[in-house]
Amino acid sequence: MPPRAARPPRCTRCNLAKHLCLCAEVPQVETRTRFVFLQHVMEVSKRSNTGGVAALALSNAKLLIHGSMAGTFDMExxxxxxxxxxxxxGPTAPPDAPPPRQVVVLDANWSQARRMTQRLPELRALPRLVLPPPEPGLLMLREPSHPAGMSTLxxxxxxxxxxxxxxxxxPLARLAALRVQRIADCGTLN
Incomplete structure (x- = not known):
């Protein structure tokens, strides 16, 4: 069997191959709402990961790693x-509830995200922000494994x-579309 071709070097910030790097395109989006990204440890090095890029774009964001052997984060x-x-x-907030001050985003595939909600009692207790299903025409790299599935970004x-x-x-929607377009144009996540 022939040896595998070497993968091109990746950007350490956006995790894409350097020729696809999005760093110059990442906007700084100011939000009142704080976004806490709880990234599964298996997502950290994936080229397909978009949670890290979303966290870079949001000025009011925090990125935490779940499942890391290096240590734990403060569950508070x-x-x-x-x-x-x-x-x-899951349980949605009552219709008359004030908007959230903070939103926890699970950056993982569907099976990992579901396990995270089952294993972390703090997550099970939270009201859910449920998005309507994605509109037809949303640019995606692959078919989602859940009917409401889409990238974290x-x-x-x-x-x-x-x-x-x-x-x-x-600006976030434009960044997501640009990411998909660049990868599709090259035909690879490398």
Whole structure:
């Protein structure tokens, strides 16, 4: 069997191959809502990961790693008043509830995200921010494994639009579309 071709070097910030690097395109989006990204340790080095890029774009964001052997994070951040979980299933907030001050975003594949919600009691207790299903025509690299599935970056853009308005979310949506387009044009995630 012939040896595998060497993968091109990746950008250490956006995690894409250097020729696809998005760093110069990452906007700084100001939000009232704080976004806490709880990234599964298996997502950290994936080329397909978009949670890290979303965290870079949001000035009011915090990125935490779940499942790291190096240590744990302070679970108190998940229990702060006004915290909701961006997730398609579970208890939603009452219609008259004030908007969240903080949204926890699980940056993982569907099976990892579901296990995280089952294993972390702090997550199970949070009201859910449920997004409507993605509109037809949303640019995606692959078919989602869940009917409400989309990339973390797409989900965050839609959550920002819902909470703070489409004009605030527009730079995130453009970044998500640019990422998909660059990868599709090259035909690879390398």
């Amino acid at each position: 951040v998940l229990s702060e008043p006004g915290t909701w979980l961006l997730f398609p299933d 797409d989900a965050v853009a839609r959550a920002v639009a819902l909470l703070e308005g489409p004009e605030v979310a527009a």
